[in-house]
Amino acid sequence: MNNLMLSSVLSMAGLAVLFASVLAFADKKLKVKEDPRVDEINHLLPGLNCGGCGFLSCHDLAEHIVKEGADPARCHVISNENREKLFEIVGAEAAAAYPKVPLVHCAARSENKEPVAEYSGTRTCRSADLAFGGGMRCEYGCTGFGDCVDACPFGALRMENGLPEVDMQKCTSCGKCVAACPRDIISLQEKKHEKLFYVACSSRDGAPRVREICPVGCIACGICEKLSPEGFFKVTDNLSHPDYSKQDRREEIEKLRAKCPTKVIKEV
């Protein structure tokens, strides 16, 4: 018995050593010279492989930056210090980078969601969206099953009374939640100033219907557009859209905000 154990261990170890040395030798002989910058950039990238940049992995992004001139600013997750180093390697001028913030364009908490039927299907937003919106009347609002929460690799999202809440301490703006939402409720916007104003509604329904089914929706009354000749807001498709490039005049926008009848303009 002992003999059998010994011989099996020895033979396995012998084979392992044999194959390992052959492979080590082959590795030396067949080494592929890579552009050293790829490795350098790869070390600067966070190595989370979150896919927020649109490439398969951090290494893939590094390769694309070096070989195909991909935009080095594509990684949002990278630390500021490493971002500067990265731009130094690439030789590009680092544009001032503003943090991107995920905005949830819906304000309907659980109590505001007008039910149409009881939904007992799979508890994900994607299936609920396919099945007549998961029992709520609004076809544009948050179904509240938290696909975005599941998609977040950093645990920065949680469901709070039917709406996702973002923990900005943990958020890296990777954009996974934006892709996960079947109703395109979440968008990523640069926060250039102290406050970022946005419209917390995605409904393209006309005013009568919105009034009927949701107390916190945008009714496209247009007061925000009328009172701002500078074009802070523009109403198209029954929904008010803020001009994110004109958010430097905080006081004026705050005045407009107070005028909104359904208080659907929010700030982060």
Add this chain to the structure above:
Amino acid sequence: MKELILILIAASITNNFVLTYFLGICPFIGVSNKIESAAGLGIATTFVMTMAATVTWLIYHYILTPFNLMFLQYVTFIIVIASFVQFVEMFIRKVSPPLYKALGIFLPLITTNCAILGLTLFMVLRDYSFLESVIFGLGAGIGFTLALVLMASMREELVFSEVPEPLKGAGITLIMAGMLALAFMGFGGIISG
């Protein structure tokens, strides 16, 4: 000599690993989009199969059998296969980066291609001699390449045909694989006849 030719034909055509044993279906469906990459993967797999058959035969008969360690055959065979796949991966990366890129994840996945482990186990089961094993490995590899390239050339033509909406993609591919398997069954008479 006649024996060897029979083994070669049986392994590559009548008992084709993919189309009659249904081993190695994953790369068969996954890499059969383009003829070039299909042929590349086929050749890589053929190399691994032949070498694996050769080396595992030697190990089985000169190490495992004398020490009565036949129960270690699975572990041993997997080590051999994995090492060869590693080697092939390095080699392809060096020689043909485009092919390396085209094959992507399927290249390291040759390791877990059940056709190769199946091959080595069949070899033991059927008690082949050394030369027979080598020919068996080569034949299995040729058969795998053949199936892959045939499938790829059919799928390239598929682009120009009107496929019913629900069958697009995987559906029509599996139907075609089934038909190809049926066609290969027609060769069944060669050996027994």
